[in-house]
Amino acid sequence: MPLGLLALAVGGFGIGLTEFVIMGLLPEVAADFAVSETVAGYLISGYAIAVAVGAIGLTAAVIRLDRKKVLVGLMGLFIAGNLLSALAPTYELLLAGRILAALCHGAFFGIGAVVATSMVAPDRRAGAIAMMFAGLTSANVLGVPFGTFLGQQLGWRSTFWAITVIGVVALVGIVALVPATADDAVPPRLRAELRAFREPQVWWSILVTVLGFGGMFGGFTYIAYTLTEVSGFASSTVPWLLVVFGSGLFVGNYLGGKAADRSITRTLLVLLAVLTVVLAVFALTATSQVVTVVSLFFMGAFGFATVPGLQLRIMGHAAGAPTMASAANIAAFNVGNALGAWVGGLTIGAGLGYLSPLWAGAGITLVALVALLVATGIERRGQDGDGAGKAPASVRGAQVEVG
Incomplete structure (x- = not known):
């Protein structure tokens, strides 16, 4: 298994955790910012809308760029969004952080799937995609319960700090392990x-x-x-x-x-x-x-x-x-x-x-x-x-x- 797939999976884990862990933290977030459950729910629906927008719009904007560099940039955007969420003094800035992180979600998985398939033989390409998405599924199995527990024990901001650290680990892994685009490749x-x-x-x-x-x-x-x-x-x-x-x-x-x-x-x-x-x-x-x-x-x-x-x-x-x-x-x-x-x-x-x-x-x-x-x-x-x-x-x- 190419180690670059593991780096992509770590990125997928962090993104999946960002998407789903908020569901278990909504009561704490709503109480902290004194907003209703419905308003707090916009942190979920707003994220989903931003994923769809980013998947199309952001991918179109970076289509001519080197895919590895794009993945690095997307992970940087993800880190910035979760850092803003962890520090947000108001509900509006927390929502902005969620949207910022979500913009990279669709583009990361869309471009990442293409990069993942390029790292393996043709008859193993579905398996390579599955490996990348294994990070997303692991986030549901392990990350969400742990992230919810962490947020309930140490405050919901601690969960976003943890996700930020995961993003940094993924960023380092992508830089070190994902192969660069061949020099003769036509963008x-x-x-x-x-x-x-x-x-x-x-x-x-x-x-x-x-x-x-x-x-x-x-x-x-x-x-x-x-x-x-x-x-x-x-x-x-x-x-x-x-x-x-x-x-x-x-x-x-x-x-x-x-x-x-x-x-x-x-x-x-x-x-x-x-x-x-x-x-x-x-x-x-x-x-x-x-x-x-x-x-x-x-x-x-x-x-x-x-x-x-x-x-x-x-x-x-x-x-x-x-x-x-x-x-x-x-x-x-x-x-x-x-x-x-x-x-x-x-x-x-x-x-x-x-x-x-x-x-x-x-x-x-x-x-x-x-x-x-x-x-x-x-x-x-x-x-x-x-x-x-x-x-x-x-x-x-x-x-x-x-x-």
Whole structure:
């Protein structure tokens, strides 16, 4: 394993921690700044919006620059944002720090995915992406519980100081371990990168990402209510149950990368089909605490196992210009998060109960499966027709088997 992948994973760990740990610290932050829970919640929604904006806008702005230098700059931006959060004397400056850190999120993972795949052989590229995203999943399993505990014991600012230190470690690692761009490499041009969006399969990939990830988050966003109001768990056990979910993310990410290196389409079809079933079974059996724990693990595992394949699919169809497409797919993950949360909230607001987000998630995931089947059919007809169809991704930019 190239050590540069480890440096990217550390960066992913810090970014994942920044994104998710605030959920466990909202009561302390709200009390410190004397704001309502709703206003404190803007620290989450504002971050998500900034991720999507940064994934597209910031990536477009730096597309001509050396990728390693861009990653270094993005990590510097991340450190600055968390340092501002740790020192913020007002709620508004804390929100500004969150947004500043979030701007680097999408661009870091989008560009980082391209850099990660360049460090390994073509048949290990999904695994390389999975390694980078392992930092994000580790943040859920280990970082969020520890960060929440640290913030509750020493004050919420201590958590942001710890994240700042992690950012510095990642920065040093990227500088020392990530290989520089070859001197003879031609820097990508924004116009060429944008031309990748003329390829219909790029848009199909984005759609599948939004729906596939949105389905899992449709069930997950309101999982605390399901666990306490339906399954009968005490509120104090919810953080530890979320560790079970995070463990599923970690395992699924690793195995999903291994499987996608063999066949992206087959892997995604199986994963989306099984995830649909898992969400439905979870909804049917949520009154059983034992089955609920098992369902939590598998919801995380099969949900996040799709990530390496979804990311590599769009890069494979980007016609040798994968950077903007990769960043757009990171934005699509966050759009999926918002979509799942919105639909799940609608079902609860309609009086359908705390199981309804799981059923909504299953429905969204089923639509993702149908979309992938349609996209695969269109792609194969183009390849088997009069020869005018696009070449398979195995002979284009990402050099992977999509079929």
